[in-house]
Amino acid sequence: RRMFPFLSFNLSGLNPVAHYSVCVDVVLVDQHHWRYQGGKWVQCGKAEGSMPGNRLYLHPDSPNTGAHWMRQEVSFGKLKLTNNKGASNNVGQMIVLQSLHKYQPRLHVTEVKEGEGEDGYPSPHTHTFAFPETQFIAVTAYQNADITQLKIDHNPFAKGFRDNFDS
Numbered sequence: 001r002r003m004f005p006f007l008s009f010n011l012s013g014l015n016p017v018a019h020y021s022v023c024v025d026v027v028l029v030d031q032h033h034w035r036y037q038g039g040k041w042v043q044c045g046k047a048e049g050s051m052p053g054n055r056l057y058l059h060p061d062s063p064n065t066g067a068h069w070m071r072q073e074v075s076f077g078k079l080k081l082t083n084n085k086g087a088s089n090n091v092g093q094m095i096v097l098q099s100l101h102k103y104q105p106r107l108h109v110t111e112v113k114e115g116e117g118e119d120g121y122p123s124p125h126t127h128t129f130a131f132p133e134t135q136f137i138a139v140t141a142y143q144n145a146d147i148t149q150l151k152i153d154h155n156p157f158a159k160g161f162r163d164n165f166d167s
Contacts, residue, residue, distance in 0.1 A: 004155045007076040007134065009107055014066030019112040021062035022069060024076055025055050026095050029102040034137050041137060047101055057095055063112045083140055097138040106130045 007024060014020060032043040057079045061068065080094045097103060111125035 011069045016067035019063045022059040099140045
């Protein structure tokens with residue numbers, strides 16, 4: 001499913017004529033499994049081992065000039081999250097996560113130098129940014145009717161939730 005709310009950033013301070021690739025990765029915040037209990041999230045045991053799958057999403061406009069990236073908000077609205085470790089279709093659009101684990105998205109801005117391969121992530125030309133307010137716990141089913149209603153009301157991709165919730 002598409003990440004909601006999606007990540008969106010404003011970039012500044014880039015060289016307007018240099019080329020940059022912009023990507024997001026998602027890393028575990030801690031080594032705990034979480035559950036929603038008594039109206040709040042509580043730790044409940046150790047995180048499961050590392051799950052195979054893609055943890056990096058390259059923005060589809062990459063690489064592009066600094067002027068391009070600074071012109072408008074850089075949106076990751078097409079980024080999809082899944083808990084299906086066998087997800088092989090659209091692997092470039094999906095990040096594989098484990099349900100009930102806490103994650104931190106990170107933004108990476110990499111200057112792409114002439115003659116250097118783009119496969120060097122992270123490279124010496126990469127700047128990484130993490131915003132603690134973007135941490136989240138991945139869930140496959142909402143444990144709170146208010147959260148379900150919030151998603152139904154505000155997430156344009158929640159059609160399945162609307163259909164099921166109304167019935």
